[in-house]
Amino acid sequence: MNDVDNILDFFIDNVKKLFFPEEWIKIDLKFSKYELFTMLFIDRKSEVTMTELVGYINCPMSTATGIVDRLVRNGYVSRSRSETDRRIVVIKLTDAGCKFINDLRDTISKYLKIILEDLTGEEKQFLIGIAFKIMNKLQTDINIMENTDEDKTVIKKIDIE
Amino acid sequence: MNDVDNILDFFIDNVKKLFFPEEWIKIDLKFSKYELFTMLFIDRKSEVTMTELVGYINCPMSTATGIVDRLVRNGYVSRSRSETDRRIVVIKLTDAGCKFINDLRDTISKYLKIILEDLTGEEKQFLIGIAFKIMNKLQTDINIMENTDEDKTVIKKIDIE
DNA sequence: ATAAATATTTCGCAATGCGTAATATTCGCA
DNA sequence: TGCGAATATTACGCATTGCGAAATATTTAT
Numbered sequence: 001m002n003d004v005d006n007i008l009d010f011f012i013d014n015v016k017k018l019f020f021p022e023e024w025i026k027i028d029l030k031f032s033k034y035e036l037f038t039m040l041f042i043d044r045k046s047e048v049t050m051t052e053l054v055g056y057i058n059c060p061m062s063t064a065t066g067i068v069d070r071l072v073r074n075g076y077v078s079r080s081r082s083e084t085d086r087r088i089v090v091i092k093l094t095d096a097g098c099k100f101i102n103d104l105r106d107t108i109s110k111y112l113k114i115i116l117e118d119l120t121g122e123e124k125q126f127l128i129g130i131a132f133k134i135m136n137k138l139q140t141d142i143n144i145m146e147n148t149d150e151d152k153t154v155i156k157k158i159d160i161e
Numbered sequence: 162m163n164d165v166d167n168i169l170d171f172f173i174d175n176v177k178k179l180f181f182p183e184e185w186i187k188i189d190l191k192f193s194k195y196e197l198f199t200m201l202f203i204d205r206k207s208e209v210t211m212t213e214l215v216g217y218i219n220c221p222m223s224t225a226t227g228i229v230d231r232l233v234r235n236g237y238v239s240r241s242r243s244e245t246d247r248r249i250v251v252i253k254l255t256d257a258g259c260k261f262i263n264d265l266r267d268t269i270s271k272y273l274k275i276i277l278e279d280l281t282g283e284e285k286q287f288l289i290g291i292a293f294k295i296m297n298k299l300q301t302d303i304n305i306m307e308n309t310d311e312d313k314t315v316i317k318k319i320d321i322e
Numbered sequence: 323a324t325a326a327a328t329a330t331t332t333c334g335c336a337a338t339g340c341g342t343a344a345t346a347t348t349c350g351c352a
Numbered sequence: 353t354g355c356g357a358a359t360a361t362t363a364c365g366c367a368t369t370g371c372g373a374a375a376t377a378t379t380t381a382t
Contacts, residue, residue: 004277008270010292012201017299018179019194023219024299032369033180040173050330058184063370065331070369087329087378109169115295116165127291130284131171137276138178138185193338211361224339226362231338248347248360 027107034059034067039076042093043101049082050089076100188268195220195228200237203254204262210243211250237261 021027029036034057041056042048048056054064068091071077076097082088093101116124178185190197195218202217203209209217215225229252232238237258243249254262277285 004270004273006289007273007277007292008266010289010296011269011273012266014296015179016198016201018176019198020219034370037177037180040177051328058181060371061330062332062372066370069331085329085379089330105169105173108172109165112165112168112172115298116168118294118298119291123287123291126284126287128167128171130280130288131168133279133284134276135171135175137279138175195339212359221340222361223341223363227339230362246348246360250361 025107025111027104032067034063035071038064038067038071039093039097039101042077042091042097046092048091050091053091071097186268186272188265193228195224196232199225199228199232200254200258200262203238203252204259207253209252211252214252232258 017024022029031039037057038053041053045052050061050064050068053068054061057064057067059067068077068079068089072079075094077091078094079089079091082090119127182188183190192200198218199214202214206213211222211225211229214229215222218225218228220228229238229240229250233240233252236255238252239255240250240252243251280288
């Protein structure tokens with residue numbers, strides 16, 4: 001109970017670092033979160049259809065079109081029609097897109113190394129063990145929660161004028 | 162080296178959960194990141210000036226005005242002039258604002274409990290120890306890096322038309 | 323051959339973030 | 353005390369992003 005509160009406070013105090021990385025990492029991100037995760041997804045899959053993209057970033061198709069429009073316009077993503085089915089658009093990372101993702105990975109990796117350099121090999125293994133344990137937990141119990149029609153915390157903007 | 166890559170992949174695979182919480186948490190967030198961190202900041206400090214807010218979320222003052230405008234309009238934040246110095250605007254959370262933050266903390270806490278319930282006491286202590294170790298690390302080594310005029314990863318949108 | 327289904331784009335709009343200019347108040351100095 | 357400089361914040365105009373509805377092109381089913 002008290003441990004959870006401590007961890008919650010720590011989480012809230014530090015999660016800001018993820019949302020505002022420019023404040024502590026030497027990195028200048030000019031992409032929206034949708035654009036960023038789009039490129040990460042393409043990097044992982046190599047070739048992605050718009051429908052797959054929508055399934056991954058979970059936004060309307062028209063939004064996905066806008067996202068890809070911008071990435072194509074700025075040279076990070078290329079777009080072509082599938083020859084198998086001409087309704088399907090295939091999107092890939094350009095050289096510039098690959099470079100951006102590689103640079104991003106290098107930058108994050110650099111900071112991870114600094115963070116981890118004082119840990120012993122045993123501590124690292126332990127940490128990875130905990131990480132995978134948590135990841136498995138996320139895969140299973142959260143899905144169970146989603147399948148029960150539980151009380152839903154709904155926060156909506158209330159226009160008072 | 163190989164450990165860092167494993168952790169990097171794990172990080173990239175899972176960081177999406179933070180940026181798209183609605184996909185796995187029963188929570189409907191209608192606030193921009195600036196609005197959210199504004200409320201978290203006010204919650205921690207109770208009373209905040211606009212200048213303090215700008216210092217925390219690190220955005221232009223005009224942007225801060227817009228953010229507070231919206232939060233005030235929607236009833237989560239109140240705004241008043243300091244009697245000591247009438248240039249100064251004091252912003253506080255309303256009852257609705259406090260309720261939102263408390264509900265948010267409860268929700269995150271609920272998920273943290275699920276995530277942590279399978280961890281042994283030793284693992285929890287280790288995780289907390291690592292967390293504080295990392296936090297100290299971030300305070301010191303990152304600051305050292307910032308003070309050296311190192312190679313800066315600058316990613317900018319390139320308009321190709 | 324045609325209607326239905328599928329994949330994606332276009333269009334119009336609201337909301338958000340930001341640079342510049344403006345406004346109100348306080349401070350410093352002659 | 354008065355006035356210019358400094359401070360704190362808002363107003364204004366604009367570019368960008370996300371999204372719902374409609375439109376377009378292609379494929380599938382009958």
